[in-house]
Amino acid sequence: MTLMVAPLSACATTPASVNAIAKEQPYAGIVKQSGALKARSDTYNKAPSLTLLNNAKFQAFVADVGNLSEQNLKAHFDMKARGTDNDLKCVLKGVSIDLKLKHDALLAAKTDAELKHTLTELSALLSDNIDVITTPATVQSGMDCVLEFGASGT
Template sequence: MKHLALIAILLTTPVMAATPTVNPLSKEPFYAAIVRDAGTLKARTVRMAQSPSLTILTSAGFKSYAREISTLSERNLKGHLDLKARGTDNDLKCVLKGVSLDLPRKLAAIEAAKTPDALQGALNDMANLLEDNIDVIVTPATADSGLDCVIEFGNS
């Protein structure tokens, strides 16, 4: 009988939706802008990947996209340097540097695509990197992995 009462209580108790935890850093204007712009670029990238055409690579819209990717790369490096100066958030500091280095590489792969399939693959890779860029800023770290940027990237 006790079990039935417990089951009745569980079934009639309203379930509180869990509020996702957000990294407070992501609310700072500089980092919020990176998240916003990475989201916008990801959406553009996904749209291009849906019907990849090599002609897009010579369009004015793609040239603008490439400039925005380059700017986002620079801002990720600036975020790395900001966190380094603060002496905080080792993992995010290293990941932002990695993203800043990977964005131009992914862009070069898009620009080097010779077939629609290769273009689609390169665009999907870029979309995944942009999603990672958002996630690492928004999601609070659950543990410090001990990433060492000097070992990973040298003293720069």
């Protein structure tokens, strides 16, 4: 009996494909900014303190979160104008809304624990923002914005 072994190169996994739109603007910019904001969020979350609210760098970070919310909404409208990928169009709008909520929650935090909770949620949302843009659509994707946000939400 002869044991056949496949060459190592045949066993190597191929890198996951990346959605082509992730290379276009504004999507590439959103991915880049989301990654940078996630790193900053994770750094602030190591020692969250309400004293951060008076820190100029933290205030700039919060403003950048608000800006990213606006960029996601613009990307939503770009997808709508293209008439393509209803799923991504809807998710970008949802991320925009959620980023605005996190922005407001950062400013409204009353305890270190609230700030930590918001930074943790923000970090996860920023990861999601990257993933939804970089991951190619599948046959199963296809959210309907009208169902998600109502007739005015498309």
